[in-house]
Amino acid sequence: MIKNSAVEMAKALNSKEISSVELTQAHLDQISKVDTDVHAFLHVDSEGALAQARDVDARRKAGEKLAPLAGVPLALKDVLVQKGIPTTCGSKMLEGWRPPYDSTVVSRLKDNGIIILGKTNMDEFAMGSSTENSAYGPTHNPWDLTRIPGGSGGGSSAALAAFEAPLAIGTDTGGSIRQPAAVTGTVGVKPTYGGVSRYGLVAFSSSLDQAGPCARTVLDAAYLHEAIGGYDRMDSTSINAPIPPVVEAAKNGNVKGMKIGVIKELQGDGYQPGVLKLFNQSLDLLASLGAEIVEVSCKYFDYALAAYYLIAPSECSSNLARFDAMRYGIRVGEGSAEEVMNATRQQGFGREVKRRIILGTYALSSGYYDAYYGSAQKVRTLISRDFEAAFSKADVLVSPTAPTTAFKIGEKANDPIAMYLNDIATIPTNLAGIGGMSIPAGLADEDGLPAGFQIMAPAMKDDRMYQVGSALEAALLSQWGKPILDNAPSLGAR
Amino acid sequence: MDCERRWPDPKVIRARSESLGKVTFMSNISRDDVANLAKLARIDLSEEELNHLSKELSVILDAVARVQEVASADVPPTSHPLPLQNVFRVDEVRPSLTPNEALSGAPAQEEQRFKVPQILGEEQ
Numbered sequence: 001m002i003k004n005s006a007v008e009m010a011k012a013l014n015s016k017e018i019s020s021v022e023l024t025q026a027h028l029d030q031i032s033k034v035d036t037d038v039h040a041f042l043h044v045d046s047e048g049a050l051a052q053a054r055d056v057d058a059r060r061k062a063g064e065k066l067a068p069l070a071g072v073p074l075a076l077k078d079v080l081v082q083k084g085i086p087t088t089c090g091s092k093m094l095e096g097w098r099p100p101y102d103s104t105v106v107s108r109l110k111d112n113g114i115i116i117l118g119k120t121n122m123d124e125f126a127m128g129s130s131t132e133n134s135a136y137g138p139t140h141n142p143w144d145l146t147r148i149p150g151g152s153g154g155g156s157s158a159a160l161a162a163f164e165a166p167l168a169i170g171t172d173t174g175g176s177i178r179q180p181a182a183v184t185g186t187v188g189v190k191p192t193y194g195g196v197s198r199y200g201l202v203a204f205s206s207s208l209d210q211a212g213p214c215a216r217t218v219l220d221a222a223y224l225h226e227a228i229g230g231y232d233r234m235d236s237t238s239i240n241a242p243i244p245p246v247v248e249a250a251k252n253g254n255v256k257g258m259k260i261g262v263i264k265e266l267q268g269d270g271y272q273p274g275v276l277k278l279f280n281q282s283l284d285l286l287a288s289l290g291a292e293i294v295e296v297s298c299k300y301f302d303y304a305l306a307a308y309y310l311i312a313p314s315e316c317s318s319n320l321a322r323f324d325a326m327r328y329g330i331r332v333g334e335g336s337a338e339e340v341m342n343a344t345r346q347q348g349f350g351r352e353v354k355r356r357i358i359l360g361t362y363a364l365s366s367g368y369y370d371a372y373y374g375s376a377q378k379v380r381t382l383i384s385r386d387f388e389a390a391f392s393k394a395d396v397l398v399s400p401t402a403p404t405t406a407f408k409i410g411e412k413a414n415d416p417i418a419m420y421l422n423d424i425a426t427i428p429t430n431l432a433g434i435g436g437m438s439i440p441a442g443l444a445d446e447d448g449l450p451a452g453f454q455i456m457a458p459a460m461k462d463d464r465m466y467q468v469g470s471a472l473e474a475a476l477l478s479q480w481g482k483p484i485l486d487n488a489p490s491l492g493a494r
Numbered sequence: 495m496d497c498e499r500r501w502p503d504p505k506v507i508r509a510r511s512e513s514l515g516k517v518t519f520m521s522n523i524s525r526d527d528v529a530n531l532a533k534l535a536r537i538d539l540s541e542e543e544l545n546h547l548s549k550e551l552s553v554i555l556d557a558v559a560r561v562q563e564v565a566s567a568d569v570p571p572t573s574h575p576l577p578l579q580n581v582f583r584v585d586e587v588r589p590s591l592t593p594n595e596a597l598s599g600a601p602a603q604e605e606q607r608f609k610v611p612q613i614l615g616e617e618q
Contacts, residue, residue: 100595193575207574236581237574306558317535324536326610328599337611342538354537358528358547359554361535375561377571382564384572416550417557433575459575 002026003485006072006166006220013060013071020053020060020071024115027073031117031164033492039139040149040159042078043086044118049073056113068223070113075165077156078119079126080211081200082106085116089202090124090134090152093329093348103200104232105169105211112227117165120155124350125320126176126204128152129422130412133352138409141184143449143488147406150180150422156214157184162491167224168214173205174308175402175426177212178438182401182452185440185484187221187469188214190426192459193433194239196225197232205315206237208308208430216485218439218470222250225462241460249463253470256290260468261394265301266425272404274444275451279400282441282453285475286468296393298386301428303379308427309420310363310376316353317360323348355416384432391458396468399425401438401452429456437465439473440484450484521555523548 001009001018012018028046035041056071081087081099083106088094102110109116123133131139131154139154141147142162149158156168157180170177172190181188189212196211203209213224229243262283267276287293325331325344333343349357363372390397402422412418429436438452453472457464477483528548532539539547593606602609 097599100591100598233583236583237576237578239576300564303561303564306560309554309558310561321536325601327608329601331601335611337613338536340611341536345536346538346540349537351543354539354543355547355550357535357537358531359551361531362523362527362551362555365531365534371562372555372558374571375565376558377573378565378569379561380572381569384575416554431575 002030002163002166004166005217006069006215007217007223009072009166010069016060020056020115021050023071024049024053024073024117027117027165030162034162035164037140037145037491038142038158038162038164039137040075040120040155040162040164041118042088042090042121042136042155045085045116048085049115049117052110052115056115059113067112067227069167069227071115072167073115073117073165074109074167074169074224075118075120075156075159076106076109076116076169077153077171078122079171079202080105080169081202082116082119085119087119087202088136089126090122090136091348091350091353092135093323093344095330097328099200101200104197104234105228106200108228109169114167114227120153120159120168122155123152124353125202125316126152126171126173126209127316127352127356129175129179129419130409131155132409132413133350135350140409141406142491143184143406146408147449148183148409150183150402150406152176153180153188153214157181157186157188160184160186160214160216161485161488166216167220169211169228170214171201171209171211172426172430173208173210173312174430175423177214178426178436178452178454179402179422181214181438183406183450185450185488186214186216187218187437187439188212189221189225189437189462189465190429190435191225191229191462192239192435194237195243195435195460195462196229197235197238199232199234203319205312206319207315208312210430216483218253218466218473219247219250222246222466239460244460244463246463246466249466250470253467253472253474255286255468255471258291258396258468259294259394260286260291261294261296261390261397263301263390263397263399264295264297265299266399270403270421270424271400272444272446274446275400275402275404278441278444278451279453282472282476283398285479286472289471289475294394296390296397298383298390298428300379300382300386304383304428304431305420305424307376307379307383307431308423309359310372311380311431313356313360314363314373315360317357317364320349320353320357352416380431383428387428387432387434387458396464397456399454400441401425401454405444405447405449405451425454434459435462435465437469439469440476442476442480442484443487448487521552521559523551523555
């Protein structure tokens with residue numbers, strides 16, 4: 001049962017073939033079995049999950065009409081607060097902190113009867129592309145435990161690939177949902193900015209951060225998207241409009257007559273040949289399904305990474321000022337408030353977080369502001385214009401999600417620039433605030449590891465990603481004859 | 495880390511600066527510069543971190559300085575993906591955290607208040 005899709009699990013729950021308690025226990029058992037090796041979870045809330053499951057079972061038994069995913073378990077990225085449950089953001093700074101309130105995403109999960117199994121590992125404060133920056137140790141890719149599961153949401157993607165949960169929540173500031181999905185053979189969606197509330201999402205870069213669904217199938221992701229999405233008065237940047245019809249789109253995957261734009265700048269040199277081969281095979285498949293493939297050029301994308309590594313650190317240096325040792329989190333040292341702050345932030349923050357805070361402080365300091373942050377904001381405009389022009393020629397845009405498959409743990413740990421390049425294809429959508437989805441494209445020839453196919457749609461046209469994603473997913477599945485994760489080694493056999 | 499390396503790596507992204515005014519910007523961030531930034535950011539960096547970060551920051555800044563190549567005066571800046579101005583809500587009383595909940599994560603508290611170390615120095 002744990003290898004089924006969330007929709008299949010929901011069906012079994014509905015027909016009372018299985019109870020939510022049994023389903024939840026099966027996932028808790030799987031976590032016990034494999035998480036010593038995978039380390040996807042920072043905290044497992046067995047009691048809370050089972051209590052929630054008992055409640056859903058009782059309501060179902062009483063004949064209450066439940067939400068589509070009621071009773072299905074989920075893994076929550078540790079950057080979203082859940083009342084009373086430790087929330088660390090992968091940082092020592094918040095060790096032991098138990099938030100006094102629920103994020104809107106968590107409230108909606110609870111309202112939908114979705115069972116929260118626990119909190120997943122991540123790069124500290126979501127800064128990273130490998131989950132190696134977690135203060136609590138790295139997560140291991142279920143496909144090969146010596147490799148990274150992507151980041152920052154590597155815990156969520158690994159939990160899906162290791163069948164520890166059928167659903168997960170991620171957050172994506174520059175690719176932290178999509179790149180982990182790509183390197184673990186799972187599905188990840190960054191909705192349009194403002195499509196899912198940020199209330200209770202610990203801020204990294206507020207103009208870029210976006211929570212979204214992670215799953216093993218496009219339809220599962222769509223149901224989860226509908227469960228967590230939509231307007232929230234607690235987030236002033238939440239879009240006050242209906243959620244795009246993503247479930248309907250995922251159920252009706254079809255690309256006939258659609259124009260699919262291949263972004264010239266997001267392929268070629270620097271991309272692993274096996275990743276590009278899979279990308280091109282997917283394009284051929286889409287063409288055979290009746291889509292028209294057109295090439296588009298987004299010439300300012302070459303500047304996206306540079307703009308991102310000014311904007312995100314700038315916003316982070318401001319956002320993380322809240323960790324001042326006064327109201328929550330750890331407090332280190334004695335003396336004046338300033339001395340305590342200095343000592344606490346020195347001890348509480350890890351290397352990458354300090355690097356970005358210092359970089360952001362520099363980029364925002366007077367004399368450099370216009371040259372760095374100001375110029376990056378202009379590049380942001382140019383990238384949005386590139387997208388607008390491209391979407392005038394195509395309904396969706398596509399690219400490989402990440403330039404390579406999963407690399408070895410430790411391989412890029414001492415080279416921040418090499419690490420930053422992982423997000424080269426995912427960052428432009430965050431800068432423009434549009435949606436992006438990654439679905440498995442297959443296994444690369446060189447290493448037999450999964451690679452992702454990225455689909456991007458205009459703002460609030462998220463349904464188009466699901467429409468194309470589900471069509472491609474079905475076509476690939478019929479080629480492979482079995483789900484991609486069936487090729488992953490079985491875990492916990494030691 | 496190879497400090498000569500520019501970013502993005504030419505192998506990764508085709509060089510495309512033909513018609514664009516070339517901006518050469520050699521960042522040289524000293525240990526003292528980083529120490530000053532760390533003071534502003536309230537982080538007590540170690541000597542080793544100061545030295546390490548000054549090298550890394552110079553490389554990263556050289557790489558990100560490329561944004562200046564295309565940031566001409568006629569391009570308006572974008573600070574946010576949504577064209578929002580001020581977002582207001584009705585000023586009404588709604589359920590919120592109790593004082594105990596709000597203080598529940600505090601490193602120290604006293605009389606329903608956050609207890610903080612001395613803020614002003616002796617001479618102030």
